[in-house]
Amino acid sequence: EDGARSWRRVLATAETVLDVQQSPHDPALWIATTQTDGVQISRDGGLTWKKIDALPSAEALYNVAFDPRDPRRVAISSWTYGVHTSEDGGVTWTERNAGLPAEHCAFRVGIDPDTGRLYASIYRDALFVSDDFGRTWRNDGMPDATVYSFVFIPKAAK
Numbered sequence: 001e002d003g004a005r006s007w008r009r010v011l012a013t014a015e016t017v018l019d020v021q022q023s024p025h026d027p028a029l030w031i032a033t034t035q036t037d038g039v040q041i042s043r044d045g046g047l048t049w050k051k052i053d054a055l056p057s058a059e060a061l062y063n064v065a066f067d068p069r070d071p072r073r074v075a076i077s078s079w080t081y082g083v084h085t086s087e088d089g090g091v092t093w094t095e096r097n098a099g100l101p102a103e104h105c106a107f108r109v110g111i112d113p114d115t116g117r118l119y120a121s122i123y124r125d126a127l128f129v130s131d132d133f134g135r136t137w138r139n140d141g142m143p144d145a146t147v148y149s150f151v152f153i154p155k156a157a158k
Helices: none
Strands: 017-022 030-034 037-041 059-068 074-078 082-086 108-109 118-122 126-130
Touching: 030 059, 030 074, 037 082, 059 126, 074 118, 082 118
Parallel strands: 017 059
Antiparallel strands: 017 030, 030 037, 059 074, 074 082, 074 108, 108 118, 118 126
16 A cells, blocks of 8 residues: 555464465465464455364464365365365365375365366375375375475466
8 A cells, every 4th residue: 555665464373384375266365374374364355364263272283275167176185184175265164184094294285277186295105196186195206205385287288
């Protein structure tokens, strides 16, 4: 509003914020993950934030991924609690760890914009893939690897 001459805190947490993402479908919808204070959601473009109480908050929640094809689908990775998904734009959340190692340690999640396939990087384990948005997982190779970031190049851009 003033050309970035002044700033104000908008997140309702003093904890370290690990990731902040804006929905590609709704510019008003933002989700932020924190180190030990859970997940915060904004439905007004980041002006106000509310903690998502349905998600765990004691351990690091690393990142959030919006599905580029479906505005209702969002995934979050967590060190202790694995992968959680929402299929209603972040209103409700479901733990999705069937087929992941017992010690989930989900470091990153990513969603392929062409297929909707969900990927999870499991710390020191491998890359896991789900074709049903986290209901089941399979190991996609890369043993003993930790993926720190996902970058997808849409087929239309190739």
